[in-house]
Amino acid sequence: MSQNTAAQQRKRPPHAARDLILKAATEAFLAHGFSGASIDQIAAQAGVSKPTIYSHFQGKEQLFAAIMNSICDNFEEPFVGPNADTEELSTILIRIADNYTRAILQPGVVAMHRLFVAEAERFPELSRRYYEVGPRRVHQTLASFFKKRMARGEIRKCDPILLAQFFAAVVIAPMRTKRLFAIDAEIDWKAMDKQNREAVALFLEGCRKH
Numbered sequence: 001m002s003q004n005t006a007a008q009q010r011k012r013p014p015h016a017a018r019d020l021i022l023k024a025a026t027e028a029f030l031a032h033g034f035s036g037a038s039i040d041q042i043a044a045q046a047g048v049s050k051p052t053i054y055s056h057f058q059g060k061e062q063l064f065a066a067i068m069n070s071i072c073d074n075f076e077e078p079f080v081g082p083n084a085d086t087e088e089l090s091t092i093l094i095r096i097a098d099n100y101t102r103a104i105l106q107p108g109v110v111a112m113h114r115l116f117v118a119e120a121e122r123f124p125e126l127s128r129r130y131y132e133v134g135p136r137r138v139h140q141t142l143a144s145f146f147k148k149r150m151a152r153g154e155i156r157k158c159d160p161i162l163l164a165q166f167f168a169a170v171v172i173a174p175m176r177t178k179r180l181f182a183i184d185a186e187i188d189w190k191a192m193d194k195q196n197r198e199a200v201a202l203f204l205e206g207c208r209k210h
Helices: 003-011 014-036 039-046 050-056 060-073 089-104 107-118 124-151 160-180 189-207
Strands: none
Touching: 014 039, 014 050, 014 060, 014 107, 039 050, 060 124, 089 107, 089 124, 089 160, 089 189, 107 124, 107 160, 124 160, 160 189
């Protein structure tokens, strides 16, 4: 390491070095996978020394865990809004679908999802946390919303969690499958919005009380 680089490191506050390391590690894991990424690569990308990395993290496993935990901490529930109990059902479902697809189909989110699935067996506890604060939280939030609408007689009664899972799948599955397999490089959001409206219409048709 050059004297200039060493001097720059000394000037950085500890949290700044940690943030640089996490950013570099994320890029390395996405580019090379967990097994292919090395501490040397991460150090070079972050512009720090290997001892600096080990002063913050014990190794690649702890780095990967820190990245996954950071992403889990930043998950947000689908936007329902303050008027969820009074707004027309199809209108709010379209808004939820639009917000959900835009959150889940971001390139970085898809890439990290692909990586987490690939490393699920190596990090079972972290993978469970990712599921709990990601997909499961979405399903629970939607289920609570659907349960209220069932009580009002707007949709037929059934298992609200199952209904939430169906709704999330019909909205997100077609495009996310293509994104996970790198079929479509870009998303046509005009077409995506049209698909969301058709998905909501089909969903409501299936939920109609007989």
